[in-house]
Structure formats: C-alpha cells, structure tokens
Amino acid sequence: MYPDVSMYIDGAWCKSAGGKSDPILNPATGESIGTVPIANRADLDRALAAAEKGFKAWRNVSTFERYKLMRKAAEILRTRVAEIGETMTLEQGKPLAEAKAEPASAADVIDWFAEEGRRTYGSLIPARFDNVTQTTIREPIGPVAAFTPWNFPINQAVRKISGAVATGCSIVIKGPENTPGSCAALVRAFADAGLPPGVINLVFGVPAEISEYLIPHPIIRKVSFTGSTAVGKHLASLAGLHMKPVTMELGGHSPAIVCPDADIDLAVKLLAGAKFRNAGQICTNPSRFLIHESIYNSFVEKFTATAKAMKVGDGMDPETRMGPLAHARRIESMEALVSDAVKRGGKIKTGGKRIGNKGFFFEPTVLTDVPLDARLMNEEPFGPLAPMMSYKDLDSALAEANRLRYGLAAYAFTNSSKTAAAVAAGFESGMVTINHHGLGLPEVPFGGVKDSGYGTEGGAAALEAYLVTKFVTHAKI
Numbered sequence: 001m002y003p004d005v006s007m008y009i010d011g012a013w014c015k016s017a018g019g020k021s022d023p024i025l026n027p028a029t030g031e032s033i034g035t036v037p038i039a040n041r042a043d044l045d046r047a048l049a050a051a052e053k054g055f056k057a058w059r060n061v062s063t064f065e066r067y068k069l070m071r072k073a074a075e076i077l078r079t080r081v082a083e084i085g086e087t088m089t090l091e092q093g094k095p096l097a098e099a100k101a102e103p104a105s106a107a108d109v110i111d112w113f114a115e116e117g118r119r120t121y122g123s124l125i126p127a128r129f130d131n132v133t134q135t136t137i138r139e140p141i142g143p144v145a146a147f148t149p150w151n152f153p154i155n156q157a158v159r160k161i162s163g164a165v166a167t168g169c170s171i172v173i174k175g176p177e178n179t180p181g182s183c184a185a186l187v188r189a190f191a192d193a194g195l196p197p198g199v200i201n202l203v204f205g206v207p208a209e210i211s212e213y214l215i216p217h218p219i220i221r222k223v224s225f226t227g228s229t230a231v232g233k234h235l236a237s238l239a240g241l242h243m244k245p246v247t248m249e250l251g252g253h254s255p256a257i258v259c260p261d262a263d264i265d266l267a268v269k270l271l272a273g274a275k276f277r278n279a280g281q282i283c284t285n286p287s288r289f290l291i292h293e294s295i296y297n298s299f300v301e302k303f304t305a306t307a308k309a310m311k312v313g314d315g316m317d318p319e320t321r322m323g324p325l326a327h328a329r330r331i332e333s334m335e336a337l338v339s340d341a342v343k344r345g346g347k348i349k350t351g352g353k354r355i356g357n358k359g360f361f362f363e364p365t366v367l368t369d370v371p372l373d374a375r376l377m378n379e380e381p382f383g384p385l386a387p388m389m390s391y392k393d394l395d396s397a398l399a400e401a402n403r404l405r406y407g408l409a410a411y412a413f414t415n416s417s418k419t420a421a422a423v424a425a426g427f428e429s430g431m432v433t434i435n436h437h438g439l440g441l442p443e444v445p446f447g448g449v450k451d452s453g454y455g456t457e458g459g460a461a462a463l464e465a466y467l468v469t470k471f472v473t474h475a476k477i
C-alpha cells in the first residue's frame with residue numbers, strides 16, 4: 001500500500017544521484033515500509049538550476065493561467081484523498097480520518113491561494129508633475145527554499161508551495177524525511193495538472209546539509225521554514241547573513257485560560273480535542289491549562305475522564321482517536337518531560353507512560369501541581385501532555401500565559417464579552433481563539449510572535465512574502 005518515494009527535480013521523478021536512501025518507519029509498528037532518497041550535492045545543484053529555469057518561465061505565465069492550473073491541481077488532489085490518507089497514516093501515524101482530511105483541506109488552500117494570486121495588485125501614485133506617471137508593480141521574489149516538517153506532511157508544505165506558485169515564484173522544497181510519501185503526493189498533483197518543469201522541485205536528505213547549502217546559494221531569493229524555534233533561529237540568522245527574507249513558523253507553548261463563567265463541558269470537549277489531535281504534535285496545541293480555581297476540580301476531573309476514554313491505537317483502525325507519536329525521539333522527549341515534572345513535585349492524574357514496546361505509542365497524559373521551573377512548563381512538549389494549573393484572577397492568568405518567549409496560539413473560554421475582549425487584548429500571541437477552535441483556515445492569518453517566529457502563512461498577507469514591490473516613475477517625453 002505504501003508508495004515508492006522519489007524526489008521531483010526539473011519535472012522528473014528521480015532517486016538520489018548518489019544512490020543513498022534511508023528507511024521510512026511505520027510509527028504504529030516501528031517497522032520499515034519503504035525508503036526515502038537522500039539528496040547529494042549534485043541533486044541539489046540540479047534542483048537549483050531547475051528552479052532558476054522554472055522561475056524564468058513561470059513568472060511570465062499570466063496569473064489567470066496560474067490560477068487555472070492550481071485549481072486543476074486542487075481537483076486532482078481531491079480525487080486522491082483516500083489513497084493519500086492511507087499513505088499518511090502509514091508513515092505518520094495519525095488516524096485515517098484525520099489523514100484524509102489533510103489533502104482535502106490542502107485542496108482548499110490551493111484554491112484560495114490561486115484566487116488570491118489574481119489579486120496581487122500594483123498601484124498608481126499621483127505624481128507631482130503633469131507628464132509623470134508613478135506606478136508600483138508586484139513581482140515574484142524569485143526561487144524559494146522551503147523546509148517543512150512531518151506533523152502535517154501536506155498542510156505544512158501546501159501553504160509554501162501555493163504561495164510560491166500563485167505569485168509566479170519557483171520553489172525547492174525539502175520535505176519531511178520520515179513522512180515523505182504524502183508530501184510527494186501533493187507535488188504529484190501539481191505535476192499531473194501540467195505545472196512546467198522546475199517550478200516545484202522536491203528533495204529529501206540530511207536537513208542541516210540541505211539548508212546550509214540552499215539558503216546561502218545565490219539562486220535562492222527567499223526562505224520559508226516550519227519547525228522548532230532552535231532550528232528556526234539558526235536558519236533565520238543564516239538567511240540574514242545573505243540578506244534573504246524569511247518566513248518562520250516555529251514552536252509554541254499555547255496557554256488555554258478557562259474562566260469561571262465558561263461552558264465547562266464545551267471547554268473540555270474542544271481543548272481535549274485540540275490537545276490530543278495528532279497525538280499533541282501540533283505547534284498550536286494547547287499545552288498550559290490555566291483553570292479558574294472555582295472550577296478547577298470539576299474541569300480537571302472531566303478532562304481526565306476524556307483523556308482516559310481516548311482510544312489509542314494504529315491509525316488504520318477506525319476506532320482509533322489518537323495514533324502513535326511520529327518517531328522514537330518523541331517518546332524519549334515525553335518520558336524525559338514527565339519524569340522531570342514528577343521529580344519536581346508534579347502529579348500524574350492519568351497516563352505518563354509509553355504504551356507497549358512496539359511502535360511509538362504514549363498515553364494521553366494529564367498532570368497537576370507541576371511547578372513553573374519544570375521543563376514541561378517551559379519547553380514546547382509537542383506531544384500528548386496536558387499540565388493543569390489553577391488561577392485566582394485574570395491578570396495573573398495572563399501573566400502566566402505571557403511568561404514564556406513563545407507566542408503562537410492562545411485559547412480562552414468565557415461567556416463574558418468583556419472578559420473575551422480582555423484576553424484577546426492581553427495575550428501576547430499571533431493567534432487567539434475564544435470559545436471555539438478557529439485556527440488554520442487558508443483565509444485567516446497563521447503565524448506567531450516572539451520566539452514563535454514571524455510572517456504569516458494564511459490570509460492575504462501570506463502572498464506578500466513571495467512578492468517584491470517595484471516602483472516605476474515615467475516621464476513622457
């Protein structure tokens with residue numbers, strides 16, 4: 001069932017020129033299901049040359065033609081949702097329903113960027129003199145180097161690919177090595193829609209080797225990265241050294257404030273859903289639960305019951321609600337964070353352990369009394385750990401919410417519009433969602449502040465990142 005995975009360079013599917021490959025593991029079993037090619041310098045040089053050629057051709061294709069081709073790619077993707085979903089569950093572990101939803105929502109992202117690409121307007125600026133015309137023109141920035149992770153193998157890549165393709169750029173994308181099949185299926189939809197060679201080039205390999213080579217390379221004009229803050233800081237400084245603009249979608253440690261007047265059942269349902277979706281491996285995942293002291297016990301009991309009832313298993317089983325973690329390193333991280341929390345006085349309400357020794361399963365975990373100096377309260381957990389804290393007043397809850405250097409997403413539950421306005425204003429966060437989970441749609445901003453990065457990958461501003469402004473002043477003589 002798992003596809004043969006190739007790279008895509010200059011309009012052709014290929015293996016590594018050096019013949020090197022790595023195994024791909026099914027995280028539900030720990031067993032190898034295929035191999036991923038590992039690019040060498042020759043592959044990267046070919047991808048760069050193709051991107052340069054692809055850019056020269058694609059920038060001159062009208063936005064209407066680009067739009068039509070993107071819409072076709074979206075339609076192709078929709079017809080392949082079932083098979084791509086299976087590929088994703090096999091390589092990434094998430095439940096099949098979640099995996100199928102990903103190419104379906106990616107098709108909506110492609111449609112939206114295609115539409116928005118038709119609105120990259122310039123302007124006419126009133127001139128000081130009669131015979132002068134002053135205009136601004138929006139032009140594609142050029143070949144893009146993009147780096148995308150394994151937690152959403154398609155949805156992290158589709159925003160970068162769509163932003164580049166809609167604006168007339170080309171792109172070299174380094175996809176996720178442990179979940180390459182579904183990312184390649186996304187690229188295949190564009191290839192099958194008739195995208196000219198060189199516009200999208202997909203490579204896999206040793207992440208640091210590829211980024212260190214592509215980012216400084218003179219062909220590359222823009223860098224976009226999704227991943228951890230530590231790596232993002234390194235890549236942003238490398239890009240800065242070479243004067244390349246960057247979009248950085250980095251980690252988070254999202255606070256969730258539940259106020260005394262909140263609908264507790266709604267808060268438990270939505271926050272547990274957001275917490276354990278994709279086994280907690282989501283950058284916007286709620287990861288510090290701040291519950292008003294008057295409803296703390298009731299919230300914690302209900303949340304713990306929901307966590308206990310969560311069916312964990314192979315994502316291919318239709319009963320499964322939470323799959324395995326994506327790779328063995330995540331299990332080690334969860335074990336280290338839980339043991340540090342417990343050593344410092346934290347108490348486990350449920351979970352806290354790896355499940356079995358086959359595959360990378362970890363229990364949905366709820367903790368209380370975890371002190372603020374525990375690693376869990378400071379480092380992005382990126383897994384199914386939910387630490388609960390109580391608070392007395394909203395100011396202290398907001399102070400705790402804003403204590404960390406992260407600022408990606410923040411959640412609040414309240415029935416008071418006054419409190420909703422106060423938390424919306426008070427959170428230091430790129431995104432705030434109140435009484436529902438409304439993040440990640442193509443037409444709304446998606447991005448963080450502080451150590452969570454800069455730039456947005458949603459909403460009209462997402463296209464700005466792939467455009468430059470040219471000012472032309474013309475005197476008629």
Ligand code: NAD
Pocket residue numbers: 147148149150151176177207208209211212226227228229231235249250251252282283329330380381382
């Ligand atoms: P990791 O830091 O090894 O890798 C995270 C991602 O960055 C991977 O896709 C990896 O290929 C890429 N990467 C790592 N070093 C790179 C380099 N030098 N150049 C280019 N790309 C590089 O961590 P991991 O164990 O795979 O994932 C866990 C951590 O990654 C989490 O703590 C989380 O912060 C982060 N992460 C964030 C997102 C997100 O959506 N923001 C997604 C996945 C992972």
